[in-house]
Amino acid sequence: MTAPLAGLRWGLGPGWLLRLKRCRRSAPWDLGIRSSASGKELLGLFSLNNDILLQSCRNYQAVLCTELTKPLIIRNLPSPSLQPHEVRVGVRYCGVNFADILACKGLYQTKHCLPFTPGMEFSGMVMETGANVSTVQEMLWPIPEGVSYEEAAALPVSYGTAILALDHRARTQPGETVLVTAAAGATGLAAIDVAANVLKAKVIAAAGSDYKCNLALQKGAAHSVNYTQGSLKEGVKKLTDNRGVNVVLDAVGGDIFKEALHSLAWEGRIVVVGFAGGAIPSVPANLLLLKNVSALGVFWGRYREEDFPVFSSSLSSALWYCQERRIQPHVGAVFKLEEVNEAFSRVTQRKSTGKVVISMK
Missing domain, CATH: 3.90.180.10 (Medium-chain alcohol dehydrogenases, catalytic domain)
Structure with a gap:
């Protein structure tokens, strides 16, 4: 059978x-x-x-x-x-x-x-x-x-990670602004898809080339920043009228993480999902205190052992959203x-x- x-x-x-x-x-x-x-x-x-x-x-x-x-x-x-x-x-x-x-x-x-x-x-x-x-x-x-x-x-992996990071961990709300780094990668595009089309947030995509930025815009991002052509922090400031973003999903690490962390608004949340850039950054704890921001992590596969209902729900949700064509x-x-x-x-x-x-x- x-x-x-x-x-x-x-x-x-x-x-x-x-x-x-x-x-x-x-x-x-x-x-x-x-x-x-x-x-x-x-x-x-x-x-x-x-x-x-x-x-x-x-x-x-x-x-x-x-x-x-x-x-x-x-x-x-x-x-x-x-x-x-x-x-x-x-x-x-x-x-x-x-x-x-x-x-x-x-x-x-x-x-x-x-x-x-x-x-x-x-x-x-x-x-x-x-x-x-x-x-x-x-x-x-x-x-x-x-x-x-x-x-x-x-x-499974990309959308499961995006759903857990943005919904379960960061508690992203409709109308909030979400910054996604490595935006043209599998997890990046999944995060844009989920944030814009499921959670109804405004997305700023950050990527390393104009081609990748344009792809992110086609997939639902409202704005983009090419971080090889200037400061990510300054680019986000301009796009948010100096307010910053409510949520960051970072898959790069290194200096990009640091700039993204400084781009958070008051009570913002940054979620670490990987270190594609190779460098694992440290978190300046004073910045967490001064701006009342939160630094979070998501290792999606670990949920399978620690909290299987949450793990299973993220995949079931991804499949359902795909069937409904809310994501692609x-x-x-x-x-x-x-x-x-x-x-x-x-x-x-x-x-x-x-x-x-x-x-x-």
């Missing part, structure tokens, strides 16, 4: 199996399943020819990191036996994240034993279920009708599986905009 799905995984090891409920996972992490037309069943929506199913379960292609900082390799691997609390997933698309690249360099906060398959999100189809899997729940999310496999693979993920480039190293280079060299995805078709 098969069912379309979308979802998430941490790069833990070769094999596309998911262990459900409270059991340990053998490889991928969370995923979602598209509900049936009747809305009653999540599994067993489509039948697959048994010969095809058996063939598909004998082996699979996997991207492997076998040595840190070295190019990834692709191997044909035998499919592991399906355990009672696992499901087998046929992947259609995988999202590429900066964290995947850090993991393959040994620089990510979560360390993996070699060899491992990098990746944090995907879309695809449940090919087979274990004997003890009667329903899909807790670790699985439905893809609503009208959301494509490509869109589903682009949603921007897929900047699609690569084939054998082009995975080129996909990583596109992100590393900052040539990408929006989400880069890997197609398994």
Whole structure:
């Protein structure tokens, strides 16, 4: 029995199996399943020819990191036996994240034993279920009708982060002004989308080129600042009549973080979601005191262990907003599986905009 799905995984090891409920996972992490037309069943929506199913379960292609900082390799691997609390997933698309690249360099906060398959999100189809899997729940999310496999693979990490950062952590209100750094990246464009189209805030996009600034404007930002052509702080001052912004979502770190922090209005909130610039800044505590501002952090994946309902809600909300067309993920480039190293280079060299995805078709 098969069912379309979308979802998430941490790069833990070769094999596309998911262990459900409270059991340990053998490889991928969370995923979602598209509900049936009747809305009653999540599994067993489509039948697959048994010969095809058996063939598909004998082996699979996997991207492997076998040595840190070295190019990834692709191997044909035998499919592991399906355990009672696992499901087998046929992947259609995988999202590429900066964290995947850090993991393959040994620089990510979560360390993996070699060899491992990098990746944090995907879309695809449940090919087979274990004997003890009667329903899909807790670790699985439905893809609503009208959301494509490509869109589903682009949603989880970027939009989950944006929703948690702007809504759950910063409590962004309609009419407030939000500054988004690295605005043309996957998380940046997701933050613009969520802030402008869901939370009804006014967005100032900050990026490192005119092209990226223009893309951010097309995606819903009201204004933009190219921070390679002048001071971000001064640019924000001009755009806000010296009032500053209510919320900052920063994915860059370094000097950009410092300028963004100084751009906050009274009782503003800055949310740190990453350090794409490479430098981890320190926070001047006196500034927090003088302007009564708050510095917050969001590590979206940690919520899965610490507060699963909040974690799950962020993904469910992203899927629902996408179905309602209130948001629309921007897929900047699609690569084939054998082009995975080129996909990583596109992100590393900052040539990408929006989400880069890997197609398994």
